[in-house]
Every structure is written in structure tokens, then in C-alpha cells.
Amino acid sequence: MRKPPxxxxxxxxxxxxxxAHDGVKIAHLSDLHVGKxxxxxxxxxAVAVANAAGADVIALTGDYVCWRKHExxxxxxxxxxxxxxxxxxTLGNHDYxxxxxxxxxxxxxxxxxxxxxxxxxxxxNGAPLHLIxxxxxxxxxxxxxxxxxxxxxxxxxxxxxxxxxQAPGLAERGADLVLSGHTHGGQIYLRxxxxxxxxxxxxxxxxxxxxxxxxxxxxxYVTPGVGFSGLRVRVGDGTQAEVALFTLRAVAQG
Numbered sequence: 001m002r003k004p005p006x007x008x009x010x011x012x013x014x015x016x017x018x019x020a021h022d023g024v025k026i027a028h029l030s031d032l033h034v035g036k037x038x039x040x041x042x043x044x045x046a047v048a049v050a051n052a053a054g055a056d057v058i059a060l061t062g063d064y065v066c067w068r069k070h071e072x073x074x075x076x077x078x079x080x081x082x083x084x085x086x087x088x089x090t091l092g093n094h095d096y097x098x099x100x101x102x103x104x105x106x107x108x109x110x111x112x113x114x115x116x117x118x119x120x121x122x123x124x125n126g127a128p129l130h131l132i133x134x135x136x137x138x139x140x141x142x143x144x145x146x147x148x149x150x151x152x153x154x155x156x157x158x159x160x161x162x163x164x165x166q167a168p169g170l171a172e173r174g175a176d177l178v179l180s181g182h183t184h185g186g187q188i189y190l191r192x193x194x195x196x197x198x199x200x201x202x203x204x205x206x207x208x209x210x211x212x213x214x215x216x217x218x219x220x221y222v223t224p225g226v227g228f229s230g231l232r233v234r235v236g237d238g239t240q241a242e243v244a245l246f247t248l249r250a251v252a253q254g
Contacts, residue, residue, distance in 0.1 A: 002039075002233065002234070003234070004042060004045045004241070005042065005045055005046040005049055005226050005243055006049070006240060006241070006242050006243075007049050007052075007053060007243050007245055008242045008243070008244050008245070009245045009247070010209075010221070010244065010245070010247070011246075011247045012219060012221075012246050012248055013250075013251050014156065014177065014219075014249065014250065014251065015217060015251045016251075017156060017176075017250040017251070018127040018154075018155065018156060019127075020124070020125040020127035021125065021156050021248050021250075022248065022249055022250045023247060023248070023249075024056050024124055024129065024156075024247070024248045025053065025054065025055040025056050025057075025245060025247050025248075026055055026056065026058075026059055026158065026177075026179075026245070026248070027053050027057070027059070027243055027244070027245050027246075028058075028060075028179050028221070028223055028244040028246065029046055029050055029058065029059070029060050029061075029223075030060065030061040030062060030092075030179075030181025030182070030223050030226065031062070031063040031181045031182065031184060031223075031224075031226055031229070032046070032063065032079065032227045033063055033064075033065065033094065033225075033227030033229050034064060034065050034066070034074045034079075034227065035065060035066040035067070035068065035071045035074065035227075036066075037227070037228040037229065037230075037231070037232045038226070038227035038232070040074070040077075040078050042226070042241070043079065043226065043227065046226045046243055047080075047081055047082060050084075051081070051083045051084075053245045055084050056084065056085070056124055057084055057087070057122070057124075057131065057158075058082050058084040058087045058088075059088055059089075059131070059158070059160050059179050060087065060088070060089035060090070060107070060160075061089075061090055061092070061160050061161065061179055061181045061223075062089075062090050062091050062093075062095060062162035063092035063093065063162065063181065063182065063225070063227075063229075064092070064094075064095055064103050065094055065095060065098045066094055066098070066229065068098065069098060069102065071098065072098070072102040072103060072105075072106060075103065075106050076106045076109065076110075079106070079107075079110065080110060086113075086122050086131075087110075087111065087112040087113070088112065088114075088115055088120065088133065088160060089107050089112050089115065089160070090114070090115055090116070090135065090136070090160045090162055091103060091104065091114070091141070091162065092136050092138070092162035092163075092181070092182065093136050093162065093182075094229075095136070096138075096141065097139075104116075113131075115131065115132065115134075115147075115160060116133060116135040117133070117134060117135045117142065117143040117146040117147040118132075118133060118146070118147060119131060119132040119133065119147065119150070119151050121152065121155065127155065128152065128155035128156075129155060129158065130151050130155050130156065130158065131158055131160065132148060132151060132157060132159045133147065133160045133161075134147045134159060134160065134161035134166060136163070137161065137163045137166050138162070142161070142166060144166065144169050144170065144173060145173075148173045156177075156248065157176045158175075158176065158177045158178075158179065159175040159178045161178060161179075161180050162180060162181060162182050163180060164180035164181075164204075164210075164220055164222045165204065165205065166180075167180070167205065167210065167212045167218065167220040168212055170212075170220075171212045171213030171214075171217070171218035175218045176217075176218065176219070177218075177248075178212070178218060178219070178220040178221070179221055179223070179244075180220065180221070180222050180223070181222065181224075181225045182225075183203075183205070183206055183207060183222055183224070184224050184225055184229065185206060185222075185225075185236075185237075185238040185239040186198070186206055186207070186238065186239060187228070187229065187230070187231070187233070187234055187235075188231070188234070188235045188236060189206075189236025189237055189238060190236060191236070191237065194206075194236070205220060205222050206238065207222045207224050207238040207239075208222060209221055210222070221244065221246070223242060223244050224238060224239050224240060224242060226241050226242070227241070
């Protein structure tokens with residue numbers, strides 16, 4: 001039941017995409033959960049998969065550790081070596097449960113940009129790609145208005161947010177693509193049973209793509225992530241550990 005992370009590739013059609021960004025690749029990793037339940041070789045396999053994908057940007061969306069502070073040192077070793085020229089990150093609830101400051105030090109020490117309710121704009125093929133990070137909503141560190149403050153109107157907007165339930169608010173603020181994790185795809189997915197549990201919890205997004213917002217212009221992707229929480233097992237549809245790779249494509253104007 002413990003299978004190594006696989007590469008899952010998607011083409012994302014974006015209305016109004018700058019022609020310079022047609023073909024841009026973004027790799028997405030989430031929920032590494034470094035610690036006793038996630039073997040080091042499992043995390044290192046995910047790093048290798050992400051590097052082999054040749055992405056322009058790597059996006060990390062939280063829960064790098066589980067509960068214990070010694071896992072921060074493990075994270076420093078296991079997450080080392082991501083090779084994309086731009087690596088951006090947001091934090092998740094388990095990072096705050098453990099030590100947000102310690103996790104952030106590891107990420108910045110590796111040269112990654114931790115976006116806590118702020119954005120960074122990078123030049124990709126001569127056009128601005130806006131990477132917007134929302135801090136963890138589960139522990140109430142999120143501030144959507146602050147995250148979007150100062151984001152230029154022109155350019156592609158890719159949002160990182162650990163919990164997918166913020167997607168409607170992100171759509172209202174003009175997100176093109178939202179990348180989230182947190183759910184593990186249910187981790188143990190029993191058709192019907194897991195869906196009912198998720199529904200009773202008031203959750204809307206388990207895994208995969210969703211169209212969000214009034215005009216459904218915003219696309220949300222919820223990855224099942226990489227690591228394990230609670231049990232070292234992933235069972236059922238949509239729970240396979242993965243690195244997601246998105247190729248941005250412009251919608252043809254007709």
C-alpha cells in the first residue's frame with residue numbers, strides 16, 4: 001500500500017494567459033509530513049520526481065512535518081536539492097503545530113521564498129508570473145486581502161494555499177490557478193463513506209480539479225500530496241502519493 005510518489009501531468013487552460021506563459025511548467029508538492037510515518041526515501045523520491053520534471057517553478061504548499069520539533073532537522077536533509085530556478089512555499093497547520101519559525105528557517109535556508117500572505121512576481125519568458133502565498137487557514141494565519149495587496153492587474157496569478165476551502169475567496173480576488181493540499185485525497189478513501197464524512201464536515205474539495213467562482217474562471221487543484229499522517233497507508237481512488245506537474249496553456253480566442 002506504500003507506493004512511491006508518481007508524476008501526474010496536467011495541462012491547464014487559462015483565459016487571457018500571456019502568450020509568453022504558454023508552456024510554462026509548475027511542479028507542485030504538498031504534505032511531505034517528514035517523520036516516522038513517511039520514510040526518508042519516499043520524500044527523496046518526490047524531490048527526484050520534481051527535479052526530473054524540469055519545471056520553471058516548484059510550488060510547495062505546507063505540512064512539511066508532523067508534530068515533533070526534531071522533524072525540522074529531518075526536513076532540512078530530506079527536502080534538500082530542489083533544482084528549479086524559482087521555488088516558493090506556504091505553510092500548513094502541522095508546521096504551526098510543530099514550529100512555524102523552524103520550518104520557515106529550513107525553507108529559506110534552502111533558498112526557497114516563503115510567502116506568508118504576500119506575493120512575489122517573477123519574470124518568466126519576458127512576462128510577469130505572480131505567485132501569491134496565503135498563510136495557513138486552519139490555524140487562522142491567513143489574510144487574503146493582504147496576500148493580494150499590490151498584485152499587478154496584468155499577468156498570470158497562481159495562488160498557493162494549504163487548505164483548499166479558501167478557493168471561493170481566492171476566485172473573487174482574481175486567481176487563475178489555486179494549488180492546495182491538506183486532504184491527502186482522504187488518504188483512506190472508501191467510495192460513499194469518505195464522501196459522506198467529508199460532506200458532514202462541511203468540506204467541498206477532496207482531490208483533483210474544481211472550477212470555482214461565479215464565472216468558474218478560477219481553477220483549483222487539490223493534490224493528495226506526498227507523505228502520510230496518522231497511518232503509513234494510502235488506499236482508494238485519488239490517494240496515490242504524487243508530484244503534480246501543470247503546463248499552462250492559453251485558451252484560443254475565437
